[in-house]
Amino acid sequence: MSAGIQLPAADGTWTEVALREPRQWEEHPQPYSSRVAFAAAHVAADPLGDNTPGAPAAVDWESTLAFRRELFRYGLGVAEAMDTAQRNMGLDWTSVRELVRRSAEQARAFGARIASGAGTDHRDQLATLDEVIAAYEEQVGFVESTGSQVIVMASRHLARIARGAEDYRQVYDAVLRQVAEPVILHWLGEVFDPQLAGYWGSSNVPTATGSFLDLVRDHADKVDGVKVSLLSAEHERGLRAALPAGVRLYTGDDFNYPELIRGDAEHHSDALLGAFSAIAPAASAALAALDGGDVATYDAEMAATLPLSRHVFSAPTFYYKTGIAFMAWLRGHQPGFTMIGGLQSARSVVHLARVFELANEARLLPDPEFAAHRMRLWLDAAGAVR
Numbered sequence: 001m002s003a004g005i006q007l008p009a010a011d012g013t014w015t016e017v018a019l020r021e022p023r024q025w026e027e028h029p030q031p032y033s034s035r036v037a038f039a040a041a042h043v044a045a046d047p048l049g050d051n052t053p054g055a056p057a058a059v060d061w062e063s064t065l066a067f068r069r070e071l072f073r074y075g076l077g078v079a080e081a082m083d084t085a086q087r088n089m090g091l092d093w094t095s096v097r098e099l100v101r102r103s104a105e106q107a108r109a110f111g112a113r114i115a116s117g118a119g120t121d122h123r124d125q126l127a128t129l130d131e132v133i134a135a136y137e138e139q140v141g142f143v144e145s146t147g148s149q150v151i152v153m154a155s156r157h158l159a160r161i162a163r164g165a166e167d168y169r170q171v172y173d174a175v176l177r178q179v180a181e182p183v184i185l186h187w188l189g190e191v192f193d194p195q196l197a198g199y200w201g202s203s204n205v206p207t208a209t210g211s212f213l214d215l216v217r218d219h220a221d222k223v224d225g226v227k228v229s230l231l232s233a234e235h236e237r238g239l240r241a242a243l244p245a246g247v248r249l250y251t252g253d254d255f256n257y258p259e260l261i262r263g264d265a266e267h268h269s270d271a272l273l274g275a276f277s278a279i280a281p282a283a284s285a286a287l288a289a290l291d292g293g294d295v296a297t298y299d300a301e302m303a304a305t306l307p308l309s310r311h312v313f314s315a316p317t318f319y320y321k322t323g324i325a326f327m328a329w330l331r332g333h334q335p336g337f338t339m340i341g342g343l344q345s346a347r348s349v350v351h352l353a354r355v356f357e358l359a360n361e362a363r364l365l366p367d368p369e370f371a372a373h374r375m376r377l378w379l380d381a382a383g384a385v386r
Helices: 061-073 093-110 129-145 156-161 165-178 205-218 233-242 257-262 280-291 295-312 317-330 340-346 349-361 368-381
Strands: 004-008 014-018 037-040 077-080 114-118 149-152 183-188 223-229 248-251 270-273
Touching: 004 349, 004 368, 014 349, 037 280, 061 077, 061 093, 077 093, 093 114, 093 129, 114 129, 129 149, 129 156, 129 165, 149 165, 156 165, 165 205, 183 205, 205 223, 205 233, 223 233, 233 248, 233 257, 248 257, 248 270, 257 270, 257 280, 257 295, 280 295, 295 317, 295 349, 317 340, 317 349, 317 368, 349 368
Parallel strands: 037 077, 037 270, 077 114, 114 149, 149 183, 183 223, 223 248
Antiparallel strands: 004 014
């Protein structure tokens, strides 16, 4: 193994980073007994496809599906066709349907859990609440037809036309009355999607939380859990304590997930995280330790991943998908670092160099020399030379 790799820093200097020995992570194909854990998976783009902004998505299906099998090997369920997969950022409805159908087939073959996003993004313009309801029902019906659990995603259309909490309630009441099996409700904060500001009818988080809780309580038999992506550990702890018995809190907090999943004497969060797609082997090791009651090892395994996750999800957070895809490329899970909609351009050279450094530090590069080779090629192509 070579001594290391030269990486650029934000101040214009270069740092010599020693490549760490790869860790032999133990596979864990069974689910975990103490927590339910989903990884929100990205989509690998066809490197020869016309994945320019605004073009229909050209997906590398072989790499995309192989990546999901990788997640299954570590005991993680897949949260499919979510914002990590570039919903509302390039992944069109035709590709969403194919993605959910193929992933659901794989999940059945592996005996793994899958939950898939249903929203309203297949419609360009929706002007009324009834139209929003109909759009939701179409996507919910499709997801259910594949055998996947449904994740009811936040709707940009609803956020735009709703006049207040009562309009959100009208839409979600109608959707939840018709679902076949309990769903996961997703509250995606504006840090992940600015067009969702004021969701649930208020820009005041406590007020919005009250409306959200009223909905969950009234439909507790149709809600498996709620996924909350507000990046506030304090808010999440308060919300999960107020949920009805039997309704899970799936953390979407990529900044504070170790403490939230560990929990306290009374409550814990389960997981539905984009970060888990980048740190799957380490997350697996941590959850396996937690299953065995070894909290110290859980803490140590998770702590090693947190600097990487916080960097990948740093502001502007909605571009975190670029870091997720870059990690997959460095680890050999896809042939090229290209993304749907050209989103590979959404992070800087320095940002992605830091992704490499932190992944190396966490020993998440299965072949560090191979990853360094790819990193050098990418730096050269970007003109980042000393």
